[in-house]
Amino acid sequence: MIGYFDAEDGKPKVVLSVKGTKRKEKQLTALFDTGHSGSLSLPIFDLIEIGAKLASIGRAQYADGRIGIDYLFSVKVKFNGIEKEVEASMIQNPQVTQAIAGVQLFSPFIALIDFRNKKLNLIKENDLRKKL
């Protein structure tokens, strides 16, 4: 299991390893945000540290109406013994140090969040069907 509920803030977190173009692999905990439309958002300093390669740029509108630029970087992510390459968006505010993971990152796993018992499990759909 790679997920847990953080006792400090009560939020679901997942443990990931990320890698860019440098050999260095970094382990980090990401907030698991079920409302995140992408795979992964990484703080700017994590992207620098692992040497992530810029893959795309695009204009986007922020909640307050401003138009900004969204940057995607190619990152290799390891979790639960599997490795996949994803396009991670850059969290541009240097004061934000928390990575954010979306449900898309964990495909083909299904995330089961038990808020009452504070448990977070990732399970493959076939395994879930066997249990039901």
Added chain:
Amino acid sequence: MIINPIPSTINVQDLLKKGEEIYQQELKSILEPGNNGKYVAIEAQSRKYFLGDTKEEAVAEAKKNFPDKIFVTRRIGEIEKIASYSQEFTPPSFSYDWVL
């Protein structure tokens, strides 16, 4: 020493401008409204484009053909809206001083 994750060889504003020109002049009439809500990744030099249901999918498809290029992404139709945790926007001309 200044470290910035955006390569210094890339002029972000120029690349965005070129991507938007290609979209408006060549792709808008082809892609809208049938693909509204999907994403397009444009390789500005070749003017080739790749579609995806998400921005990540469009870029992943584009990388299969151009593994070393930087693409311009765009939501087809209305501009993409970004979630609140990305709101604190730093202008693209930024740089960070980092002592190694």
